[in-house]
Amino acid sequence: MIQPTQYDAVIIGGGPAGSTVGALLAEMGHCVAILEKEKFPRYHIGESLIPFCYFTLDRLGLVDKLNASSFVKKYSVQFVSPDGKLSAPFYFSKHMDHPCSQSWQVVRDEFDQMLLDNAREKKAQVLMETQAISFIEDGERIAGVIARGPDGAERPLHAKMVVDCSGRDIFSIRKYNWRVQDPSLNKMAVWTYYEGAKRDEGIDEGTTTVAYIPQKGWFWYIPLPENMVSVGIVAEPSYLYRDGRDPKKMFEREIANNPWVAEYLAPGKQVGEYKITSDYSYRSKYSARDGLVLCGDAFSFLDPVFSSGVFLALKSGELAADAIHNSLEQNDTRAEQFEDYSEKFRSGIEAMRKLVYAFYAEDFSFKDVLMKYPHHRADLTDCLIGNVDKDFGALFEAVSEFAEVPTPLPHGRPLVAVS
Numbered sequence: 001m002i003q004p005t006q007y008d009a010v011i012i013g014g015g016p017a018g019s020t021v022g023a024l025l026a027e028m029g030h031c032v033a034i035l036e037k038e039k040f041p042r043y044h045i046g047e048s049l050i051p052f053c054y055f056t057l058d059r060l061g062l063v064d065k066l067n068a069s070s071f072v073k074k075y076s077v078q079f080v081s082p083d084g085k086l087s088a089p090f091y092f093s094k095h096m097d098h099p100c101s102q103s104w105q106v107v108r109d110e111f112d113q114m115l116l117d118n119a120r121e122k123k124a125q126v127l128m129e130t131q132a133i134s135f136i137e138d139g140e141r142i143a144g145v146i147a148r149g150p151d152g153a154e155r156p157l158h159a160k161m162v163v164d165c166s167g168r169d170i171f172s173i174r175k176y177n178w179r180v181q182d183p184s185l186n187k188m189a190v191w192t193y194y195e196g197a198k199r200d201e202g203i204d205e206g207t208t209t210v211a212y213i214p215q216k217g218w219f220w221y222i223p224l225p226e227n228m229v230s231v232g233i234v235a236e237p238s239y240l241y242r243d244g245r246d247p248k249k250m251f252e253r254e255i256a257n258n259p260w261v262a263e264y265l266a267p268g269k270q271v272g273e274y275k276i277t278s279d280y281s282y283r284s285k286y287s288a289r290d291g292l293v294l295c296g297d298a299f300s301f302l303d304p305v306f307s308s309g310v311f312l313a314l315k316s317g318e319l320a321a322d323a324i325h326n327s328l329e330q331n332d333t334r335a336e337q338f339e340d341y342s343e344k345f346r347s348g349i350e351a352m353r354k355l356v357y358a359f360y361a362e363d364f365s366f367k368d369v370l371m372k373y374p375h376h377r378a379d380l381t382d383c384l385i386g387n388v389d390k391d392f393g394a395l396f397e398a399v400s401e402f403a404e405v406p407t408p409l410p411h412g413r414p415l416v417a418v419s
């Protein structure tokens, strides 16, 4: 394929954030390239989608395809206490009578392929096995990237805008040393897959289960197609590593710690490797500079207890596409153009982040908050399902009586040149 030498936008990364920006910009008539360093399909973690993913997926035109796919339909989430006691499932439809109240548990290699194919169908140019190596800088402005293709050759791709959607590879953050660790969320995760483990029936088959282990750790239990279940543990490294670093031993020890998890996994067979990550909860110092904007995990990663990652990637991709479209229309791609984008993205992350802090607070339970303040149930649910475009001030004031509510992180705005 002949590649143009000048694009409107070059996007680094073909995950959910990158495919969303690429598809929407191409649909708006812009000349777009998405660079993806891997060969798809490729493995990725992040399988449970929260209800408000629906709206971006709908705008992308993918809801019918998702409904026709083999992805397990998710109608609810439930919690299991450390002694194995199960709460009643929380059905999203009880809160919202809307198609979004049925979500999906996805296999990410297929899901990401679906999103990337969609961008391609909308005429974004997708360059697979092509890795962004460095930025092309024009003074203070980012003017493109140097990309290495599958043949190993490096070539310049000039662009009016570069969009960093490189996920936890954090391309720009690494280059400019912009990584700021969240002050309190220092967790790690270890996960694997089980075949033939127990699952509930009917609309409960696709429920996400969050099962507690001591010291504020938790299991995820996510039913996937083909009788597979994704099972992971998130906890403090000091807790998980207390008897050594063998992930299998760690896993088996913690399974024995929660009777519900032990019972559900008993009929299953563990398959594949154990995976570990400890690179948790950060945010970039800046969200944009002249000619560059960051989306999804390339900007920020938040502890996955409420499955917010893909939602934030899709949402930021959508917000960024609209902001980039405006900036291209005005022929002004300075960082200032991304103030509003950054405010909206940061405030969505902050709402979720407050929930995450409360979840990990000593002796905290959302049940206690709702017993005292039942009228906050709707706001709490909105926040959990991703309806974050609203003011949660009253909710978090109530939560603050029970747990520390973190102040918003001050960083993450565009890097605006001082004149």
Ligand SMILES: Cc1cc2nc3c(=O)[nH]c(=O)nc-3n(C[C@H](O)[C@H](O)[C@H](O)COP(=O)(O)OP(=O)(O)OC[C@H]3O[C@@H](n4cnc5c(N)ncnc54)[C@H](O)[C@@H]3O)c2cc1C
Residues within 6 Å of the ligand: 012, 013, 014, 015, 016, 017, 018, 035, 036, 037, 038, 044, 045, 046, 047, 048, 049, 050, 130, 131, 132, 133, 165, 166, 167, 168, 169, 171, 189, 232, 277, 295, 296, 297, 298, 304, 307, 308, 309, 310, 311, 313
């Ligand atoms: C343990 C764990 C559990 C999680 N569970 C959930 C969950 O249940 N639900 C949920 O919603 N989220 C979950 N997440 C979060 C979710 O995985 C991410 O938030 C989501 O994948 C972010 O999407 P993205 O498009 O920003 O980045 P990614 O999906 O990571 O995509 C980035 C893409 O960029 C490519 N890339 C990177 N560098 C370059 C380069 N230099 N050049 C070209 N291409 C490049 C990569 O190959 C990759 O394909 C979890 C995360 C972890 C760590």
